[in-house]
Amino acid sequence: MTTITARERLINAAVEAFSEKGFAATTTRDIASRAGMSPAAVYVHHDSKESLLYTVSLDGHRSALEIIQRAAAASTDPVDRIRTMVFDFSLWHADHSRVGRIVQWEYHALTPEHRAEVGAIRRSIERTMQDALADGVQQGVLDAEDVPGTAFSLLSLGVDLVRWFEPGGSRSGRELATLHAELAVRMTRRTA
Amino acid sequence: MTTITARERLINAAVEAFSEKGFAATTTRDIASRAGMSPAAVYVHHDSKESLLYTVSLDGHRSALEIIQRAAAASTDPVDRIRTMVFDFSLWHADHSRVGRIVQWEYHALTPEHRAEVGAIRRSIERTMQDALADGVQQGVLDAEDVPGTAFSLLSLGVDLVRWFEPGGSRSGRELATLHAELAVRMTRRTA
DNA sequence: GTCTATAGACGGATAGAC
């Protein structure tokens, strides 16, 4: 049996509110109300509104990094690896589109210290994709003139999902992730 | 000789402020101050803060639509057309990254009526890319199982630029647009 | 069309009782 603590209710409420309205347009009163507590009770758990954002953003960044690192380790064949990495990264953004929106769109609302911390995780995500590409190029199976730029573009497909994706829409997350993975292979596989 | 009216100064100030801080976090005082006028003077030209956003967003959407329609008309060869469309669309987002950020990220801050109006322009942009793909597939030169999804992905490359691109950074807009155009051709050109 | 001044509402955060 799963007990949901007040602290967890608060985080869930923050995810809902921040993803719907954006950080700046969300009031602490709104978050408190969604969590079923008074405005003052929020400050028992978090020092500030930004602290709530930081918790959501850090957790989201860590989750995304874990997904892509796990995918990178799951294959040895460079083409399979790219396909898996893009599939899993895009699927994560579809399945976690609310957290993803906060991760991707509210980065600038973090304090400089917190921004630096999650910024390091972002660079790890990019490096993981770059390494997978570079390895495939070195093996002669993939083809990418601009490895950092191509890696970034592959990640962009997933990232841009959070701008518009809603669960229950006309296309499923798996469908979109499959499309992205297929496009990624076409973008990077050595042709001649 | 170019005379800059107060109205234009106001719009420029709004673009600066909205793109730096986001719509919700921008105060009308900030916009007024950047435009060199008092807070009250803003309301001589616009009824509300949202009216400023609407003006910027509508103009930006129209500009992006014009860019991609012009590019679509510039070529007859399907591969060249895709290359040109993606190049010009990505270059526009790099060259107008501040307006682009407002167009792409502050869509939800518009009133329902204004959102419907710019929403129609968005659908025209998507349709223009879909038509170019469908034509190429029909001619047997391009290959896309999922035309709407692929069209959206091609546009995503440019759209996602506004999330991080800053002029004067390590890579130029032309460089990135060239990369995106090349990736787009790889994604869509018929292979066997 | 620009200003100063301010109305009127709201927001983040805190005080102090229970």
Next chain:
DNA sequence: GTCTATCCGTCTATAGAC
């Protein structure tokens, strides 16, 4: 750890003089 009450600053928008 949760509440009610509230401080105090800020915000959008307006009033009214020039």
